[in-house]
Structures are given as C-alpha cells and as structure tokens.
Amino acid sequence: MSQSIGGIGAFAAQAVGQGTMTGPPATGMLGEREVVRNTGKQAIVSFLESQTCYSVLRASGKVVVFDTRIPIQLAFYALVEHDMQAAPLWDPKRCQFVGILTVTDFIDVLRYYRETGSDVLTLASRSIADILADEGILSTVLKKNPPRRYLSSNDDGTGADQHSSFLSVDADANLDRACHLLHGQTMDFLPVMLPSDMRVLATITYTCVLEHLVSNFREQRRLFDDTIYDLGIGTYGEDVVVAYLHQTLHEVLHTLHLHGLSAVPVIDENTKKIKGVYSRSDITFLTKASDAEDAVSNLNLTLDVLMAQQRTDVTTPDALHTCSTRHTLQYVFEYFAQRKFNRLICVDEEERVVGVVSARDLVAYFL
Amino acid sequence: MEQPPVQIGQYVLGKNLGIGAFGKVKLATHAITNHKVAVKILNKAKIKQLGMEEKVQREINILHLCTHPHIIRLYEVIDTPTDIFLVNEYVSGGELFDYIVSKGRLSADEARNFFHQIISGVEYCHFQKIVHRDLKPENLLLDSNLNIKIADFGLSNLMRDGDFLRTSCGSPNYAAPEVISGHLYAGPEVDVWSCGVILYALLCGSLPFDDESIPNLFKKIKSGMYSLPSHLSQLARNLIPRMLEVDPMKRITIPEIRLHPWFQHKLPPYLRHPPELMEKQERVVDPAVIDEVLKLPFHKAYQHLINGGMMNGMVPQNQPSHPLITRELVETAASLEDSREDGAPKVLRDLRVAYELILDHKHTRLRVMEVARAIREAASATPPAFSPGGSRGTTPGGYGSGAGSFGGSGYSSNSPNPSVHHGQLNNTRMTGMAEEAARALLHPPGTVRGMSGGGTTHTPPPSSIPSSIGPVGSPHIVQMQSSIPGNIGMIAQHQHGRRNRRWYLGIQSKKDPAHVMTEVYKALLALGCEWLQLSSYRIKCRWRPNVPREGLRRQMAIPMAGGGTPDLAWDSGGGAADMNIDDDGKQYANENLTKCIGTNDAVSVPDLSTKEYCIKIGLTLYKVQQSIYLLDFQKMTGDAFSFMTLCANIITELKTLSAASKQQQALLAQQQAAVAAVQQQAAIAAAGGRQFHPHK
Structure with missing residues (x-):
C-alpha cells in the first residue's frame, strides 16, 4: 500500500533550499527560528493549560448514550439519526459507563460478518453488550492498532481500549491534559465527564480542541510562520498510506484498520493524482444498501463507484481539503478556522499526494 | 389642585x-x-x-x-x-419596533449596529445562564443615542436543570419552531432564532413569518417558510438562513455568529470582549465617578440624620457634601457586589445607586465616543490569532504570504521580517478581506476549485487566497454525511414512517388526571419505588437501582397515597440483602470500568452500584391543553442514566398497565423500549438526561 510517490524528494530539497536562501547566516537564522518555534509552542501549551475541557463545550449540545442492552443495529441508526460519531455506553446493571461505540465500530462489525461469512441477519438481534463480549470480534476487527506514526509515543503500544473500559476526562481538567490523553491513549473520542454525578457532557475530538484553539487563542506576535513541512507536522513520503480507485471498500477499510488510520487519500493509479479522501466512518455504502445483507455485500464495491456519488453536504470535516508543503502553520490554522477539516492532504503542483496533515498532527505538534 | x-x-x-x-x-x-x-x-x-x-x-x-x-x-x-x-x-428612545415601523427597512450598517448590540446582550444573558425567550423588537428599547437596551425578562427563565423551558410564551412571530411545537427543551438556540427574525426585520422592514391565521403562522415557522428579498447582501443572505434553521441542533450558535463575516464587519471594539470581560469592565471602580458622587447633595437626603432640628435653608449651599459621606464610604459602596446586598446599611446602598447611575451615564457617553473613534481608526483589539478576517489587523501577511507561496516565491519572501509597521491595516482593506474570504466560503465548492494544479503562473490577489488550499471541487469528494433526509436504502427503510419523529421525555395521556395518577402509583409500586405525595399531581419518588425488584417488593412498606404518615414511608428503606444480583440472578464482580482523569491525577468516580445508592426523581402531571395531560419527570438527585433507566421503566410499566386496561389508544405517546438517551443540555446548566421516545 505505502509506496514512494514521485516528487517527494524534490519537494524536500526545495523546502530546505529556500530556508537557506532567504536567511542571513545560516546558524544565526536557525537559532532565531528555533526560538520563535519554541515560543510558539510554549504560547499554545500555555493556552491549553489555561483552558479547561469545560470551555471547549458548546453552550448547547447533545450527548447520545446507549444502554448496552439495546441492539447494536438500532444503536447505529440512532448515531446516524442524531448525527453523532460516537456514544458512551452505559451499563445499567453496573451503574457505570463501560465503553464507547462509534460509527466505525459498526462498520467494523459488518466487516467481521463478511470475513467470517456469518449470517448477518442475526446481527439485528445482538445487543451492544453481546457484540462487545464476543472475543472473535474484539480480537479481530475491533482490535486497536495504533497509528504507526505515533507508535513510539506511548509505551504500552495500543493505549486505551474503549470497548471494554471507559476512559474520560474531568470537565475541570485542563485542555493540555485532555490532549495528552487523546494522544497518549491513541483515542479519537474523549468523553468529558462531571465525575460528581457520572454525567458525560460531551465527547471531544482533536477537531474540537483545534476549533476552540483557533477561535480563542490570542497572540500578537507572529510565531507560526514556519511551514508545516519544516515543523515536521504531518506524515510525508513513504509513510503516507494511500488507496486506489479500483480497490474495494473492504480492502481499504482493512488497510485503515491495520494502520490505525481514520481516513486515507484516494489516488488515481495511472496519473497518481488525488481523487478524494475516504474516511473510515463514511457510511455511504450503508445508505445505498437495502438491508444488512446488502450492506455487507456492498463492502465489495470499489472506491470509484462509491465516490462517484454526488454529495451536496460538502462542508463536513471529512471532505477533501488540500494544502502544499509550503503552507505555514499560521495559514493552516486560519484555514482550519474557516473549514474545520479533519485532515489536509498535502499535494504537489501535479496534484500528487505528498503527505497528510491531520487535526491530530496539528495538536500533537504542541504536546 | x-x-x-x-x-x-x-x-x-x-x-x-x-x-x-x-x-x-x-x-x-x-x-x-x-x-x-x-x-x-x-x-x-x-x-x-x-x-x-x-x-x-x-x-x-x-x-x-x-x-x-x-x-x-x-x-x-x-x-x-x-x-x-x-x-x-x-431609556427615552422608545421601542426598536416603532423605530423600524417609522423608518422602514434599515441600511445594512444601521441594522448591523443594532444587531451587534443585540447579540452582545444576548451572549451576555447566556453567559449568565439566562435564556430570554421573548426577544422581539417590542422588548428591545432604544436610548437617546439609539443604542439597544434589552428589556423585559418577565418570561425568561434561568436555564436550570429539570425545569424544562416549557411555558408556551413569547410572541408567535418570533418564537422558534421548537418552542411553538412544545418541545420540552429550549436553550440558547431559541434566542438565536428570535435574533434571526429580528435581523430579518431590521434588514427587510417586515417579518419573515407572518400570517393572519395562527395555525398558518405556526405552519410557516415549523417548516421554515420565508423568502429572502433580493436586496440583501450575499453575506446577510448567508447569515439569516443559518439563524432561521428549523433544526435547533443545526442552527448557528452565538459564537459562530460572532465569527460570521457579516457580524465581524465594523464590530465596535467594546463589543469584541467576551461577556465575562464586559461585566468586569462595567464593574471597575471609577475614581472620577466617586468624585462626582461626593459632590452630590446628600445633605438633602440625610438632613434628618445630621441634625433633626436643622432646617433646609440653614445648610450652607456651598457645602460640598455631607460630612458623613466620606470617600472611603463611597468606595466601599462602589465595590459592593450589587446594591441589594442585605448586610449593607442603607447609606451604602443609596450611595451605590447614585454611583451606578452616574457611572452608567458616563459609560454611555464614553461608548458613543469610542464608537465614533472606532469608525475612524482601524481596530486595535486582539482578535483570535487564527480567525479569518479578524486576525488581519494584527497579523498582516497571512494571506499575503499564502499568495507568495502559491506564486512560487515561498513563505519568507513576502514578509521575511514581519514587524510592527505592518500592525495597522486600514479598515476598508481589512473588512474587504473579510468579505472576500467569506465570499469564497459561501461559494459552492465547485466554484472555489482549489488551485492545487494552478502552478506558478497563477498569482491571485491576496484577498482571494483562501481558496488556494481548499476542497478539490471534483465529484469525488467523499465524506460522512450529516443528515438523513433524502437517503435511500437501509437507513431510509428504518426511517420509513418515522422521519418526523420527535424525541422528548415524558408521557402524554388523555385520561382523567386522577386516573393517570392512580396508574402512576400502580407503576411505582410495581417497580419497587417509594414515594411521597407533595400535592395532588406532584410526587417525589425514590428508587434504589441496585436492589432487585422482587427483594424490594417483599420488604417495602406500602407507600402512602393520600393517607398515612409520609415520612415513615419515605424513610423506610427497601433494604434487600441480596444486592449485586440482577433480575436473572447473575452475580456481578463490580470492577470499576469508568475512569476519569483530572489535570493531575485520576478523579475518583462515585460507586453507584451499592445497594444504598438511591436516586430521587420528581413526577408532575401537567395540563398541556384541553384534556391532554403530560407526565413530566425531573431528576432530583442521582446520576442521569439511572434516572433515565427509571423513567424508561415507569413509562414501560404505564404502557403495560394501559394495555392491560385496553385503553392504549388513549395514550398519545407510546414509549419506545429503553433505546438510548439523548441529553439536550446547556453545558453550563448541564441539564439532566432525558429518555426519549417517539411522538406518533
């Protein structure tokens, strides 16, 4: 899957070349630049430390929580109906939260049914608790694989398993702490809780944190004029995992799962040009299906078929947004303030993918 | 005479x-x-x-x-x-309503000026956990300088947990769909809707929703039927529909309105501060005002205190103040939290009022001057560092450097040494950029096609750069969809016939209220709840989630329902010995799966699985309209989810009872089995969870 993409070498050289061309004596410039970078990092870290998780929450919002006894299929409908990506799971017998269920989990369960050839119609009657107690499912499709890029950043390899325990952050904890949790435990959704009465106020994501950051961080100095590439924000070159238009959904989802990725740039295998981005939580193939059986067989559809569907609601964060390696961090933040993307696909002049910059990368840079 | x-x-x-x-x-x-x-x-x-x-x-x-x-x-x-x-x-300027009626539709700038002030006031209310709920031009007064003053909180409610904002109130023309539909939740988004109607009225001189017949009016509001006149600017045409969005969850929020380019345009500096700062600024003790207070003729008011026998005329006219009114005294008064502090002596409270009156008038004067100055000068406040449009004043070159990079010259060539002299950008350029940026934002993605393939020959003007990194406007864009309508297939099938279902907590009945209460008592008894009757249609009720039903049923004292000694019933615990055994007799090893991390250490979460743990809820039967009654649940103590489990149990039990008595058709709303819980909550008030069920 991951293969070297033409142009990356030249690109890197160009970026370096510019750094030396414009600057006065290289050593002085680098020192100065280093100071500015550190000041910028420190400014953001101080901001994150000064804000509580509470401040990220919207004045009004909703949380969907599932009783673990309800059928998983119904839970999935409820997620979609309420436009939620994730919901905490409440076990009424134990009187506590026991995990989180995401749209992606449901898709992964469908993958399991396809792989094992089980009768998917039995799925309708299985409760969330039942599915999450199924070792076969837990140890395969729901097994967590950390993103390769961040493998070294946590000791135990995979971080928190959100299917069998519930890790949350106190609403009064600072944002820096929340970001470290998200990052260190390789979670995509972090529930914010009022521990006093076991109440989940929201589940936050990297994108939520960034949204809060770009709309509230105040700074007079120009601290973010380095390019994202120079700062090492994002994944570039050989580490970038891509998918091709002719690949089946099943293959792509499997790859995403293996690499612990939430989305992948989709490229044309002939021209190597970017054609879109496919997100693990995309449910287009489900909306096309007439029943659960059909949904499973839709996993055999190829990406070009799925992506040919015209979509009108293009403002969601999973739409394709591109940038170049020369865009500054300041600029990326400003762009984020407008577009609220989950990730930027970094492309060269020929629209070939050279990297991926996720909301997570942007936050992780400051941790 | x-x-x-x-x-x-x-x-x-x-x-x-x-x-x-x-x-x-x-x-x-x-x-x-x-x-x-x-x-x-x-x-x-x-x-x-x-x-x-x-x-x-x-x-x-x-x-x-x-x-x-x-x-x-x-x-x-x-x-x-x-x-x-x-x-x-x-305030002497009358109502905004009359002003609009007399002037017809207002210019964009005048409308925006009013809108800035309204949004700032509403934002402040929300900061204070208040939803006004009755915002309309009649409740918006004008002072002599044509500044907005929001009045009449008669109908507003503090956003408190449990008390649903239920009262059918407000003027229908301005009421949000969820309010007239009797949905049992209403938070800040209700005011956003009303502000949208007001904005429409300001810009168009007419109401977006109007009809002779109230049912028709309601129909229009609920379906969001209104037309936007062609004279509106593109940005206004973007903002109004986002405020008049029927789905409250999709409606634009106040912080988002603040960021909207139409709002950002010409926003006076004093309204840029967050609400907590606004309040603080208003409360800074002002020595100059204290001087003025000291000059006031307090001797008139307190002459009886000085000297009972002293006549009015005998007080020398040039005496600056009563000798008892010292500077310290006034300063103490000025720094009181507010004038109603009970402990404060009357003199202090009087001084406080005088101080505030003078201060407010002074502030008004200053604001008028400030706004005038702001119009002349570029903004000098510090907007968020990354906000589009807002950041241009202090961090020039953001878009410029972007242009540079796409022109092939690299980030450093355009502003290699950003320094203070860039700090001031003239106002027109700034707002021009904001408008431009916004226009790019408003374009359908096909038209802002990314310039990723543009190459080096394309050097766009700086202001249009936002599109340089952008969605590639190809038909291949794939994403998570945000809403269901229009979908076919698996999801649509599930949706079939239920697309318009509404979710709320509670159960409605057409039966006689006394009969409903009897059924409620039966249900509570069956569930092993203990209760206390507070009034005919109001009870509070206690439930221990971890004590099995059967165990409770055996040992429970029969609760009072109209007689006996309530306290006895209330206090007698249902102390079953066999805890931690569920209905199936399965024993749980109760390990703690819920973890909560604080800034430094893990925060302990309460263990709710003990048999002592109990939750208390309130049940109230309301008359919704002629012969329709609503049983409302309020969480009193305990966690939200046990509360919802209990609500679900009660509703299921009532449904069973109702079915048994072959009167299920009388129930307007049937409860769907314990499905899921939706919390519609104001984060500040953190409203309790609500079990939902479809309204058929």
Whole structure:
C-alpha cells in the first residue's frame, strides 16, 4: 500500500533550499527560528493549560448514550439519526459507563460478518453488550492498532481500549491534559465527564480542541510562520498510506484498520493524482444498501463507484481539503478556522499526494 | 389642585410610562443625581392572586445579575408591605419596533449596529445562564443615542436543570419552531432564532413569518417558510438562513455568529470582549465617578440624620457634601457586589445607586465616543490569532504570504521580517478581506476549485487566497454525511414512517388526571419505588437501582397515597440483602470500568452500584391543553442514566398497565423500549438526561 510517490524528494530539497536562501547566516537564522518555534509552542501549551475541557463545550449540545442492552443495529441508526460519531455506553446493571461505540465500530462489525461469512441477519438481534463480549470480534476487527506514526509515543503500544473500559476526562481538567490523553491513549473520542454525578457532557475530538484553539487563542506576535513541512507536522513520503480507485471498500477499510488510520487519500493509479479522501466512518455504502445483507455485500464495491456519488453536504470535516508543503502553520490554522477539516492532504503542483496533515498532527505538534 | 409628587425612597415619581401585568410603570427622578429612572410597580396582592411570586422573584434575580451596556439595568428594589418597586434604567428612545415601523427597512450598517448590540446582550444573558425567550423588537428599547437596551425578562427563565423551558410564551412571530411545537427543551438556540427574525426585520422592514391565521403562522415557522428579498447582501443572505434553521441542533450558535463575516464587519471594539470581560469592565471602580458622587447633595437626603432640628435653608449651599459621606464610604459602596446586598446599611446602598447611575451615564457617553473613534481608526483589539478576517489587523501577511507561496516565491519572501509597521491595516482593506474570504466560503465548492494544479503562473490577489488550499471541487469528494433526509436504502427503510419523529421525555395521556395518577402509583409500586405525595399531581419518588425488584417488593412498606404518615414511608428503606444480583440472578464482580482523569491525577468516580445508592426523581402531571395531560419527570438527585433507566421503566410499566386496561389508544405517546438517551443540555446548566421516545 505505502509506496514512494514521485516528487517527494524534490519537494524536500526545495523546502530546505529556500530556508537557506532567504536567511542571513545560516546558524544565526536557525537559532532565531528555533526560538520563535519554541515560543510558539510554549504560547499554545500555555493556552491549553489555561483552558479547561469545560470551555471547549458548546453552550448547547447533545450527548447520545446507549444502554448496552439495546441492539447494536438500532444503536447505529440512532448515531446516524442524531448525527453523532460516537456514544458512551452505559451499563445499567453496573451503574457505570463501560465503553464507547462509534460509527466505525459498526462498520467494523459488518466487516467481521463478511470475513467470517456469518449470517448477518442475526446481527439485528445482538445487543451492544453481546457484540462487545464476543472475543472473535474484539480480537479481530475491533482490535486497536495504533497509528504507526505515533507508535513510539506511548509505551504500552495500543493505549486505551474503549470497548471494554471507559476512559474520560474531568470537565475541570485542563485542555493540555485532555490532549495528552487523546494522544497518549491513541483515542479519537474523549468523553468529558462531571465525575460528581457520572454525567458525560460531551465527547471531544482533536477537531474540537483545534476549533476552540483557533477561535480563542490570542497572540500578537507572529510565531507560526514556519511551514508545516519544516515543523515536521504531518506524515510525508513513504509513510503516507494511500488507496486506489479500483480497490474495494473492504480492502481499504482493512488497510485503515491495520494502520490505525481514520481516513486515507484516494489516488488515481495511472496519473497518481488525488481523487478524494475516504474516511473510515463514511457510511455511504450503508445508505445505498437495502438491508444488512446488502450492506455487507456492498463492502465489495470499489472506491470509484462509491465516490462517484454526488454529495451536496460538502462542508463536513471529512471532505477533501488540500494544502502544499509550503503552507505555514499560521495559514493552516486560519484555514482550519474557516473549514474545520479533519485532515489536509498535502499535494504537489501535479496534484500528487505528498503527505497528510491531520487535526491530530496539528495538536500533537504542541504536546 | 395638583397633588404633591409622591416619593419612594430617593425617587420622585412622575408620569405613567405604561401598564404592566402587575401594575404601572412610572417615570421617576432620582432626587440626588437628577437622573431619570423607570419604576416598575408590582402589586403584591396581584402577584399572589396570580400565583406568580416565584416568577417575579426570578425576574428580579435575573435582572440583578445583569450588568451589560445593552441590557436594561436594575438599580434597586424597594420592598413595601403592599408593593415591590423595581427601579430600572430609563431609556427615552422608545421601542426598536416603532423605530423600524417609522423608518422602514434599515441600511445594512444601521441594522448591523443594532444587531451587534443585540447579540452582545444576548451572549451576555447566556453567559449568565439566562435564556430570554421573548426577544422581539417590542422588548428591545432604544436610548437617546439609539443604542439597544434589552428589556423585559418577565418570561425568561434561568436555564436550570429539570425545569424544562416549557411555558408556551413569547410572541408567535418570533418564537422558534421548537418552542411553538412544545418541545420540552429550549436553550440558547431559541434566542438565536428570535435574533434571526429580528435581523430579518431590521434588514427587510417586515417579518419573515407572518400570517393572519395562527395555525398558518405556526405552519410557516415549523417548516421554515420565508423568502429572502433580493436586496440583501450575499453575506446577510448567508447569515439569516443559518439563524432561521428549523433544526435547533443545526442552527448557528452565538459564537459562530460572532465569527460570521457579516457580524465581524465594523464590530465596535467594546463589543469584541467576551461577556465575562464586559461585566468586569462595567464593574471597575471609577475614581472620577466617586468624585462626582461626593459632590452630590446628600445633605438633602440625610438632613434628618445630621441634625433633626436643622432646617433646609440653614445648610450652607456651598457645602460640598455631607460630612458623613466620606470617600472611603463611597468606595466601599462602589465595590459592593450589587446594591441589594442585605448586610449593607442603607447609606451604602443609596450611595451605590447614585454611583451606578452616574457611572452608567458616563459609560454611555464614553461608548458613543469610542464608537465614533472606532469608525475612524482601524481596530486595535486582539482578535483570535487564527480567525479569518479578524486576525488581519494584527497579523498582516497571512494571506499575503499564502499568495507568495502559491506564486512560487515561498513563505519568507513576502514578509521575511514581519514587524510592527505592518500592525495597522486600514479598515476598508481589512473588512474587504473579510468579505472576500467569506465570499469564497459561501461559494459552492465547485466554484472555489482549489488551485492545487494552478502552478506558478497563477498569482491571485491576496484577498482571494483562501481558496488556494481548499476542497478539490471534483465529484469525488467523499465524506460522512450529516443528515438523513433524502437517503435511500437501509437507513431510509428504518426511517420509513418515522422521519418526523420527535424525541422528548415524558408521557402524554388523555385520561382523567386522577386516573393517570392512580396508574402512576400502580407503576411505582410495581417497580419497587417509594414515594411521597407533595400535592395532588406532584410526587417525589425514590428508587434504589441496585436492589432487585422482587427483594424490594417483599420488604417495602406500602407507600402512602393520600393517607398515612409520609415520612415513615419515605424513610423506610427497601433494604434487600441480596444486592449485586440482577433480575436473572447473575452475580456481578463490580470492577470499576469508568475512569476519569483530572489535570493531575485520576478523579475518583462515585460507586453507584451499592445497594444504598438511591436516586430521587420528581413526577408532575401537567395540563398541556384541553384534556391532554403530560407526565413530566425531573431528576432530583442521582446520576442521569439511572434516572433515565427509571423513567424508561415507569413509562414501560404505564404502557403495560394501559394495555392491560385496553385503553392504549388513549395514550398519545407510546414509549419506545429503553433505546438510548439523548441529553439536550446547556453545558453550563448541564441539564439532566432525558429518555426519549417517539411522538406518533
């Protein structure tokens, strides 16, 4: 899957070349630049430390929580109906939260049914608790694989398993702490809780944190004029995992799962040009299906078929947004303030993918 | 022969300004400062007769909370045995409503100016956990400088847990769909809708939703049917529909409105501050104002204190102040939290009121000057560092450097050495960029096709750069969809026939209320709940989630339902010994799966699985309309989810009872099995969870 993409070498050289061309004596410039970078990092870290998780929450919002006894299929409908990506799971017998269920989990369960050839119609009657107690499912499709890029950043390899325990952050904890949790435990959704009465106020994501950051961080100095590439924000070159238009959904989802990725740039295998981005939580193939059986067989559809569907609601964060390696961090933040993307696909002049910059990368840079 | 003027406290009452529900509103003059105030006279007997004591107290509390340049101030409350006098800020400009009627539609700038002030005031209310809920031009008053003052919190509610914002109130033309539909939740988004209607009225001179017949009007509101006149600017055409979004969850929020380019345009500096700062600024003790207070003729008011025998004329006219009124005293008064602090002696409270009156007038003057200055100068405030448009004043070159990079010259060539001289950008350029940026934002993605393939020949003007990194406008864009309507297949099938289902907590019945209560008691008994009757249609009820039903049933004292000793029933615990065994007899090893991390350490979460753990809920039967009753659940103590489990159990039990009595058709709303829980909550008030079920 991951293969070297033409142009990356030249690109890197160009970026370096510019750094030396414009600057006065290289050593002085680098020192100065280093100071500015550190000041910028420190400014953001101080901001994150000064804000509580509470401040990220919207004045009004909703949380969907599932009783673990309800059928998983119904839970999935409820997620979609309420436009939620994730919901905490409440076990009424134990009187506590026991995990989180995401749209992606449901898709992964469908993958399991396809792989094992089980009768998917039995799925309708299985409760969330039942599915999450199924070792076969837990140890395969729901097994967590950390993103390769961040493998070294946590000791135990995979971080928190959100299917069998519930890790949350106190609403009064600072944002820096929340970001470290998200990052260190390789979670995509972090529930914010009022521990006093076991109440989940929201589940936050990297994108939520960034949204809060770009709309509230105040700074007079120009601290973010380095390019994202120079700062090492994002994944570039050989580490970038891509998918091709002719690949089946099943293959792509499997790859995403293996690499612990939430989305992948989709490229044309002939021209190597970017054609879109496919997100693990995309449910287009489900909306096309007439029943659960059909949904499973839709996993055999190829990406070009799925992506040919015209979509009108293009403002969601999973739409394709591109940038170049020369865009500054300041600029990326400003762009984020407008577009609220989950990730930027970094492309060269020929629209070939050279990297991926996720909301997570942007936050992780400051941790 | 004219009657001598009536004086209440320090206020000489004047002419009538109007008549409210509980009494007159009179113009009055503060005898010491000569500033005009509006005194609202509430007749206590009338309040009591209408059972509104709580509501009035609420209004007073709400007004006392508010210190904001665009909200009517409450200076003082004077309590007499027969009446309550509310001393409010007086403004002479009349209602915004009349202003619009007399001027017709306003210019974009004038409308925006009003809109800035309204949004700032509403934002402040929300910061104080208040939803106004009755925002309309009639409740928006104007002062002599045509500044907005939000008035009439009579109908507003503090956003408190459990008390659903249920009252059918407000003027229908301005009411949000969820309010007229009787949905049982309503938070800040309700005010956003009303602000949208007001914005429409300001810009168009007419109402977006209007109809002779109320049912038709409701229909229009619920379906969001209105038309946007062609004279509106593109940005306004973007903002209004986002405010008049029928789905409250999709409606734009106040912070988002703040960021909207139409709003950002010409936003005066003093309205850029977050609400907490606004309040703080209003409360800074101002020495110059203290000087003025010291000059006031307090000797007139306190002559009886100085010397009972001293005649008015014997006080030398040039005496600056009463000797008792020292600077320290005034400073103490000025720094009081507010004028109603009970412990404070009357002198202090009087001084406080005088101080506030003078301060408010001074602030108004200053603001007028500031706005005038701001129009001349570029903004110097620090907007968020990354906000589009907003950051341009202090961090120029952001877009410029972007242009540079796409022109092939790299980030450093355009602003290699960003320094202070860039710091000021003229206003037109700034706003031009904001508008431009926004226009790019408004374009369908096909038209802002990314320039990723543009190459080096394309050098766009700096202001259009936002599109340089952008969605590639190809038909291949794939994403998570945000809403269901229009979908076919698996999801659509599930949706079939239920697309318009509404979710709320509670159960409605057409049966006789006494009968409903009997069924409720039966259900509670069956569930092993203990209860206490507070009034005919209000009970509180206690439940231990970890004590099995059967165990409880065996040991429980029969609760009182209209007789006996309530306290006994309430206190007798259902102490079953066999805890931690569920209905299937399965034993749980209770390990703690819920973990909560604080800033430094893990925060302990309460263990809710003990048999002692109990939750308390309130049950109230309301009359919704003619012969339709709503059983409402309120969480009193305990966690939200056990609360919802109990609600689900009660509803299921009631449904079973109802089915057993072959009267299920009488139930308007059937409860769907314990499906999931939706919390619609104000984060601040953190409203309790609500079980939902479809309304058929």
